[in-house]
Amino acid sequence: MQDKSYVPFTKEMIKDYTVLVPNMLPMHFKLISSVLKTHGYTLKVLENSGPQIAETGLKYTHNDTCYPAILMIGQFMDALLSGEYDTRKTALIMFQTGGGCRASNYISLIRKALKKAGMEYVPVISLSFAGLEKHSGFKLDLKKMKQLVYAVLYGDLLMNLVNQVRPFETEKGSAERLADEWVRRLGEELGASKRISYKKVRGKYREIIKSFMEIPIENRKAVKVGIVGEIFVKYSPLGNNDLERFIINEGGQSVVPGLCDFAMYCVYDMIAEHEIYKNSHLKYRLTKFVYNYLNKKRTHISEALVESGRFDGLTPFDRVVHLADGLISTAVQMGEGWLLTAEMVELAESGCNNIVCTQPFGCLPNHICGKGMMKPIKELFPDVNIVAIDYDAGASRVNQENRLKLMLANAKKISARNSSVADAAEKEAQQKNDTAYCNAEK
Numbered sequence: 004m005q006d007k008s009y010v011p012f013t014k015e016m017i018k019d020y021t022v023l024v025p026n027m028l029p030m031h032f033k034l035i036s037s038v039l040k041t042h043g044y045t046l047k048v049l050e051n052s053g054p055q056i057a058e059t060g061l062k063y064t065h066n067d068t069c070y071p072a073i074l075m076i077g078q079f080m081d082a083l084l085s086g087e088y089d090t091r092k093t094a095l096i097m098f099q100t101g102g103g104c105r106a107s108n109y110i111s112l113i114r115k116a117l118k119k120a121g122m123e124y125v126p127v128i129s130l131s132f133a134g135l136e137k138h139s140g141f142k143l144d145l146k147k148m149k150q151l152v153y154a155v156l157y158g159d160l161l162m163n164l165v166n167q168v169r170p171f172e173t174e175k176g177s178a179e180r181l182a183d184e185w186v187r188r189l190g191e192e193l194g195a196s197k198r199i200s201y202k203k204v205r206g207k208y209r210e211i212i213k214s215f216m217e218i219p220i221e222n223r224k225a226v227k228v229g230i231v232g233e234i235f236v237k238y239s240p241l242g243n244n245d246l247e248r249f250i251i252n253e254g255g256q257s258v259v260p261g262l263c264d265f266a267m268y269c270v271y272d273m274i275a276e277h278e279i280y281k282n283s284h285l286k287y288r289l290t291k292f293v294y295n296y297l298n299k300k301r302t303h304i305s306e307a308l309v310e311s312g313r314f315d316g317l318t319p320f321d322r323v324v325h326l327a328d329g330l331i332s333t334a335v336q337m338g339e340g341w342l343l344t345a346e347m348v349e350l351a352e353s354g355c356n357n358i359v360c361t362q363p364f365g366c367l368p369n370h371i372c373g374k375g376m377m378k379p380i381k382e383l384f385p386d387v388n389i390v391a392i393d394y395d396a397g398a399s400r401v402n403q404e405n406r407l408k409l410m411l412a413n414a415k416k417i418s419a420r421n422s423s424v425a426d427a428a429e430k431e432a433q434q435k436n437d438t439a440y441c442n443a444e445k
């Protein structure tokens with residue numbers, strides 16, 4: 004049942020309050036914060052980390068709660084208790100899908116934690132397209148939604164480019180520095196005007212890609228490692244112990260699906276629901292419109308990447324929705340649902356044979372769609388190597404990293420064997436050619 008007794012975030016609070024944002028996707032959330040600044044809000048993407056975050060989370064919520072909730076609550080409470088913020092002028096924000104998963108209860112859990120700490124007066128804003136709660140000081144109109152979509156698209160493009168360049172850069176840190184610079188510039192641009200043309204956004208894609216192509220790189224190959232799983236532990240360095248950095252440091256290249264894919268999954272779920280349950284036709288037409296809108300925008304990013312002649316594009320989402328056909332139904336919509344399975348197939352199909360499936364403690368839905376789907380996927384793609392890594396407050400980081408090291412070592416061995424087989428085949432073909440040429444000369 005919806006909690007009606009919450010402290011609302013009012014219009015009067017916009018001017019004076021700092022709104023704290025959990026750190027799930029640093030680049031995306033900084034861009035989103037810049038957009039919201041245009042509308043008068045002061046947002047702060049939290050960067051506090053370390054073992055005290057999970058400890059604080061466990062102090063203020065039950066230990067059988069999902070691990071992402073423990074971390075987000077821990078990060079909020081750690082910030083509020085740090086003395087850095089005037090708690091009477093601070094609010095918290097949570098992004099919610101409004102789906103049937105436990106994530107829809109995170110807001111109540113945060114409020115419970117605040118009450119336990121004697122800070123029940125702190126407003127908690129639910130940012131949800133499903134309109135889970137009403138806050139007079141925080142309304143998503145069409146204009147804001149459009150700007151947020153642009154922020155997500157920019158974030159996805161930057162994340163994709165960093166992943167494709169970082170393993171090969173000759174000067175360590177250059178791709179990340181360039182991405183930070185773009186986040187700052189794009190944030191200012193998105194924040195400079197309440198109206199921004201999409202034509203301009205599209206034009207920026209090419210400018211961004213060009214700048215990443217100018218980063219000096221070395222000519223070598225890296226083992227590609229796909230990262231899938233529950234949305235928070237998949238993306239958040241806090242949730243996955245900085246998994247992407249670990250893969251890079253071990254000489255690999257991480258491949259991470261974008262946030263737009265998750266948004267499109269949420270929209271497509273409503274289309275699938277209509278196809279299965281034949282519910283409201285009006286809702287179906289509206290969601291179809293939103294799906295097509297996002298699909299077009301995502302395609303533009305992919306086209307710009309391919310046009311560069313250097314970077315890989317994205318699998319069309321119309322295809323992604325069918326990748327899990329025969330494995331799992333699109334009616335499986337809790338957590339990352341069918342998308343998690345489809346993403347593993349997408350990676351395997353594209354030749355990314357090493358996949359890390361990040362699984363938080365307490366996450367039953369993703370254990371079914373992730374771990375539960377590993378066997379049938381391996382039957383379809385015998386060369387694929389999927390490792391499910393559990394993340395929770397008590398999990399040993401050393402153990403997680405050892406399993407990843409083993410996966411990378413195996414992958415490197417296979418890749419070396421394949422390239423020596425390819426070299427030998429090439430040599431043999433060359434020898435045959437030379438002999439044929441000599442015979443012809445004679």
Ligand code: SF4
Pocket residue numbers: 069070071104105106107233337338339363365366367368369
């Ligand atoms: S997806 Fe998993 S971790 Fe996230 S709320 Fe649902 S059960 Fe919890």
